[in-house]
Amino acid sequence: MRTVVIGSGSWGTALAQVLQDNHQKVMVYGVAENEVNDINENHKNSKYFGDVELNPELKATTDIECVKGADIVLLAVPTIAIDPICHQINDLLEKKTIIINVSKGFHPETNERMSQVIRRCIDEDKLSSVVSLIGPSHAEEVVIRLLTTIDAISLKNEDALTVQNLFSNQYLRIYTGNDEIGSELGVAIKNVMAIASGILSGLGYQDNTRAALITRGLQEMIRYGVHFGGQQKTFMGLTGIGDLIVTCTSVHSRNFEAGYQIGKENSVENFFKNNTKTVEGVRTAKIVHRVATENGIDMPICEEVYQILYNGKLPSDCAQDLMIRDLKKEF
Numbered sequence: 001m002r003t004v005v006i007g008s009g010s011w012g013t014a015l016a017q018v019l020q021d022n023h024q025k026v027m028v029y030g031v032a033e034n035e036v037n038d039i040n041e042n043h044k045n046s047k048y049f050g051d052v053e054l055n056p057e058l059k060a061t062t063d064i065e066c067v068k069g070a071d072i073v074l075l076a077v078p079t080i081a082i083d084p085i086c087h088q089i090n091d092l093l094e095k096k097t098i099i100i101n102v103s104k105g106f107h108p109e110t111n112e113r114m115s116q117v118i119r120r121c122i123d124e125d126k127l128s129s130v131v132s133l134i135g136p137s138h139a140e141e142v143v144i145r146l147l148t149t150i151d152a153i154s155l156k157n158e159d160a161l162t163v164q165n166l167f168s169n170q171y172l173r174i175y176t177g178n179d180e181i182g183s184e185l186g187v188a189i190k191n192v193m194a195i196a197s198g199i200l201s202g203l204g205y206q207d208n209t210r211a212a213l214i215t216r217g218l219q220e221m222i223r224y225g226v227h228f229g230g231q232q233k234t235f236m237g238l239t240g241i242g243d244l245i246v247t248c249t250s251v252h253s254r255n256f257e258a259g260y261q262i263g264k265e266n267s268v269e270n271f272f273k274n275n276t277k278t279v280e281g282v283r284t285a286k287i288v289h290r291v292a293t294e295n296g297i298d299m300p301i302c303e304e305v306y307q308i309l310y311n312g313k314l315p316s317d318c319a320q321d322l323m324i325r326d327l328k329k330e331f
């Protein structure tokens with residue numbers, strides 16, 4: 001089986017290296033010439049991983065034609081790029097292909113989940129199925145082969161098993177599942193919670209507050225996910241509580257880092273002025289606000305993050321406002 005990884009950023013590089021470590025045929029396609037050259041010539045992707053030495057067999061290209069004849073295409077680009085990249089590769093696919101999604105979020109205009117975007121953009125006769133390879137996994141740790149577990153979620157079990165077998169090894173363990181809705185909603189919304197967690201840390205709150213955020217944040221994720229047909233038990237797994245913990249508590253998380261800056265400065269101004277990183281939770285907060293409002297789903301934490309990012313509300317006021325809402329039972 002030949003896999004093409006689209007995206008020479010942090011997650012694309014780390015996952016391509018997993019396949020290379022597993023002696024699979026894999027090629028990274030990137031638009032950024034410096035990243036591609038760094039991989040080919042220096043066996044590094046310094047922009048994301050500094051001096052970490054990659055598997056020297058790993059190869060990258062800027063030629064999109066490499067997609068031709070691929071059995072599997074793994075899309076490792078930000079959510080906003082999924083729609084255009086699918087249209088771009090659709091003409092190049094030559095057979096029924098497994099498309100692996102690793103992106104966490106929604107289409108910025110249609111609110112679709114990533115699997116829905118891919119199914120809309122790829123012709124039926126060129127798509128075996130979409131497999132979402134998602135869970136608690138910072139690229140910075142996978143690239144140095146630290147033990148990690150994630151899910152291969154697909155409506156076609158056979159393809160989930162193929163991906164499970166292809167990627168699993170001594171440091172990466174893949175479980176399979178088929179709750180596409182619950183899993184994709186979980187990994188999208190946890191990014192908003194990670195921004196909230198960062199904001200609270202930046203404001204100076206500590207362990208009690210973070211535990212409260214994670215626990216009540218999970219309830220919001222369940223409320224939203226179950227409303228749209230996700231299974232409650234999915235939120236107790238890797239794409240729910242697992243991914244929520246890793247992003248709400250990690251020094252690697254870009255969502256947490258963004259929130260931390262916003263909380264520390266008690267303002268979003270500098271973040272929006274200077275950010276160049278992929279912080280998916282920022283767009284997700286806007287979509288969750290829109291969809292939750294339309295559907296009458298109570299999402300108090302997500303709503304405060306939205307108010308901070310888009311309505312100029314002070315982070316310190318948001319934290320206080322969450323505490324003085326009407327008192328109620330936990331469940």
Ligand SMILES: NC(=O)C1=CN([C@@H]2O[C@H](COP(=O)(O)OP(=O)(O)OC[C@H]3O[C@@H](n4cnc5c(N)ncnc54)[C@H](OP(=O)(O)O)[C@@H]3O)[C@@H](O)[C@H]2O)C=CC1
Pocket residue numbers: 006007008009010011012030031032035048076077078079081084085102103104105137138139140277278280
């Ligand atoms: N990093 C991680 O640990 C994890 C990330 N994810 C998810 O993976 C997705 C990708 O994120 P990540 O790899 O971290 O992001 P990065 O910012 O590290 O890399 C994104 C890469 O995509 C490239 N890119 C952007 N647009 C296109 C395009 N149209 N065609 C080809 N390449 C493009 C960028 O190029 P350029 O540099 O030129 O902009 C960059 O190389 C996100 O949704 C994220 O949530 C999921 C789990 C873990």
Ligand SMILES: O=C(CO)COP(=O)(O)O
Pocket residue numbers: 104135136137138191194243246247252253254255256278279280
């Ligand atoms: O999704 C991730 C870990 O599972 C990566 O999180 P960040 O995008 O916040 O860095």
